[in-house]
Amino acid sequence: MALKTKKEKDFSEWFTEIVSERGAKLADVRYGVQGFVVHRPWAVKIIRIFEKLIEDAVEKDGYEPILLPILVPKKNIEKEKEHVQFAPELFWVEKMGNSKLDEPLFMRPTGESQIYPMYGLWIRSYKDLPFKKYQSRISVYRAEHTTRPFLRGREFLFFETHAVFESHEGVLKRVEKDMKICNEVIRKQLGVPFLFFKRPEWDKFAGAVDTFAADALMPDGKVNQIASTHDLGQKFAKAYDIQFLDKKEKKQYGWQTTFGPGIWRIMAALIGIHGDNNGLVLPFDIAPVQIVIVPVFFDENKKLVDKKCKKLEKNLSEKFRVKYDNSENTAGWKYNEWEMLGAPMRIEVGPKEIKEKSLTLTRRDTKQKTKVPEKSLQKEIEKIAKDILKNITKKAESWQASNIREAKTYDELKKILSTYRGFARASFCSVEKDGLACADRVQAETEGGKVRGTLFDKAEKPFGKCIVCGKTAKYVVYVAKSY
Template sequence: MKRESWQGNFSSWFNKALREADVMDTRYPVKGLYVWRPYGLRLRNHILEIIRELLEKSGHEEVLFPLLIPRDIFEKEAEHIRGFENEVYWVTHGGSTKLDIPLALRPTSETSIYPMLKLWIRSHADLPVKIYQVVNIFRYETKMTKPLIRLREVTTFKEAHTAHASREEADKQVQEGVRIYKQFFDRLGIPYVITRRPPWDTFAGAEYSVAFDTLAPDGRTLQIATVHNLGQNFSKVYGVTYEDLEGKHQHVYQTCYGISDRVIAAVIMVHGDDRGLCLPPVIAPIQVVVVPIPYKGQEKEVQKEAEEVSNELKGGMIRAHLDDRDLRPGDKYYRWERRGVPVRVEIGPNDIKRGQVTLVRRDTGERMEAPRQNLVAEVKKLLDGIMRNLTRRAKEFFEERIHEVGDTESATRVLKEKGGIVRIAWCGKESCGLKLEEETGADVLGLEFEGKEVAGKCPICGKKTKTCVLMAKTY
C-alpha cells in the first residue's frame, strides 16, 4: 500500500481515517470533546488490556479516585498549580446553589491521591506503594483541539503513582516506569525516542521528567508517555510520611507516570496508510474478516464453508468476524480495509473445490492461497508476520527521520525539508537551550535517556560538550 499521500496532509488523513473506520465521531457540539464509537472503543480497550497486564505483572494495583478536587487542596503545591492554573475547569454551582469551595475537574490526580496516601502510609513496611488508575481528566485547551491528540476531556488517562522510602528507590522506579512503557510500545510496534526533558519542560512539581516521543507522518513528534520523579516536593506539601527503622518520620519519595489517548492516535498514525487504518493484530478488534464470495447456485455451500472457517478461527482464539451481509464483496473489502483488519479470508466455490482459502494481507495487499487444513496455525503465522512487518516498516520510517546536525542553520533546514528529529550538541546551559529553540523554531525534546556520549561543540556558545539533545517540531 502506498504510504506517501497521507504524509502530505496528515491532519485531513487522520480525521478521515477516524471517521471511515468508525473510531470516533468528531461532531459532538463542544470543542475538544469527541465520541468513541463501538469499533474505536474496542480498539481502545485492547490497548488498555496490554498496559494493565504490564502494570499488574510489575506489582501495580488499580484504584479509582474521585474526579473533583476542592480548590484549597488542589492549590497546595505552588509550582504544580502554576503549571495547571490556566487549564483547570472549575465547578462552581450545584443546582442553583453556589458551592462554598469551587471544585476542580482533575487535570491529573496528584492532588487528589496524595492526601489519601498520607492516610495509607504509616511505616516503612507500607512501602513501596504502587497504584494506578484509568480515568477521564480535563484541560481547558485554548489551542486548536484534535481528536485523540489535543483534548479537553482526555477519556483514557492511565496514571501510575508510587511512593518510596529513598531517593534511590524512586530513581529505580523511574527506570521501571520507562521499562514498562518500552515493553508497551514495543508490543504495539510504535517506535520512539526517550529523552530527559529540559528543566523548562519538566512536569509542574517534578524534579525531572522522562518522556517518550514518536513521529507523526508529517514529521512532527508526538509525546506519548511521561515518567516523572517528584522527589519529596509533593510529600512535603501533603505530609506523606513514614516511620523508618529508627522510629523517625520521613517524607516519602514519589514518582508518577502516565499515558493517554495519544497512544491510540500513535497506533493509528504510525501504521496507517492511504487506505486508512492498518492495525497491529495484537490489538485489532477484528483480526480476520471472512468474506464469502457466492456464485449462482452455490450460495449455500459457500455460506456454510465461510461459517465453518469463521467458527474454526474463533475456536483457535482468533478474533474472527464473518461478514455475510447481502452486499457486493468489493464493498465489504473497502469497509474492512478502512478499519484496518489485518487479514481477509475470501471463500468462493473454487477455493472449496481445491480445499483452500484465499488470504489477503492488509499491510501489503498481498493475496495468497492457503490449504484449508491447518488454517488456524497458518493464520496465526500470518498475523505474526504482519506484526513483524508493521514494526519493521514503522521503525524504518522513524530511523530515516533522525538526523545528526552540527549547527542551528542545518537543523532548521533539515527540519523544514525532511521533518523528524535532529540530534545536536548542547552544553547543558538553559540559556543555550532556549536559544537553540529560538533559532530553529523547534522544541528541545531533551537529552537522550540512554544516549551515548559524543564529542561536540555547543552550536550556541561554542563550548566543548559530550552531550547531545534531540529537537523537533512537536504536537
C-alpha cells in the same frame, strides 16, 4: 473507497479524514463542545485492548487499580507550589442544581492533587512500601486552545501510576521499569518505535524533580509524546504529607514517582504511523477483529458458502477475534470496509475454496495473498500475524532512524527542522537552567523546534561546541517540532 487525502501529500488532513465518518469512524467531532469528542465503537474497542495490555503490565509489576472522583476541592491544587501552575487550565464546578457550592471544585487535570491526600491517609509504615496504585479508564480535563482528536483535547483518556518508595533509589529503578513497559507494550506489541528522553530542566512536569518521556515520530516529522514518567523526589510527599514510619520508628517522607502512558497519544501513533491511504493498519494483537471472513457466492451456492463461513468462524473464534461479515453489501464493498478498519487478515470463501479445501488469506499491511490448505490455516494465521507486526515495526523503525539527522552547525539545525523535520541531533551547552536561553533561541528561530532532551538509556558524547552559543557542550540533545 480509499481515503480522499493522500497520507504522503497532506498528513494532517489525512489524519483528520481517517479519524472521521469518511474514514475508520473513530471519533466524532460533531458533539458540539470544542475539545470534547465522541469515541465511536471501533476506537473504544482498540483502546480497550491496548489499555488492557498496559494494565496487565503494571499489575504484573505490583500496581493495583484505584478509582477517584472526577472533581477535586479547590484547596488541594494549592498545596504544591509548582503544581499549582495547572490552575489556569482548570474547568470549575461552582453550582449544584441552583445552589452555589461552599467550596469550588475543579475537574482533575491529572491525578496528583486528588490521589496524594489519600496516600497520606493510607500509608503508615515502611511495611506499606513500595505503595503502588494506578488509575485507568478515566479522562482528565485541561483548557487547551487548539484541540484535535487523539492529539490534544480538553477531555482526553488518561492512565497514571503512582508509587511511593522508601528511598530515591526506588524511584530511579522504577523509571527504568516504566521505560521497559513502554518497550514491551508500545514498541513490541504495537510496533510503535520511540526515543526515550530525559527532558531538560525547563520542560519538566510541574513539581517534578526530573521528567522522562517517550517521543514517537509522526509521519509529518513532528514528535508525539506518548508516555512520560516523573521522579517527584519528596516534593509532593512534603506538600501532601505522605509520611511513613521507618524501621527505626522515625517519620520519613516518601519518595515518589508517577508514570503516564498517553492513551490518546498512543492511539494517534497507531493510526498515524501504521495507517495508509486505504485506512488503518492494525497489529494483529490490537485488532478488535483480527480476521474477517468474506463470502463470495452466486445465488445458487449461497447456502453452501454461508454454512462453510459459519463453521470457519466458529473454529477460528476459539483462538482469534473473528468476524463473519454476512451483511448484504457486495464482497468488494466489504474488502474496502475492512481494509479501512485495518483488520489484519481477510479470508475469502467461495465454491472454489470449498471444493479445493484451501483458502485465500489476504494480509492488510502488504495486500499479499496466500493460498493456504485448510488444515494448516491456524498455523499460517499465527505465522502471518507475527510477520505483519515484524513488517510494520521494521518500516516504522527504519523511518524513524532515517529521520534522526546530525546537525553540526546552527544552519544545519535550522535546515533539518524546516526541510526534513524529524529529529536534529546536536551538541548543546546545558540541559540545566542555564541552557534555557539557547533552547529559547532555537524555538524562536525554527518555528517551534524544541529541545526534547538527552537520551535516557545511552550516554552520548558531544561532537562539537554548543550548536547555539558556541560554548563548551556537555550534552547531545535532540531537537524536534512537536504536537
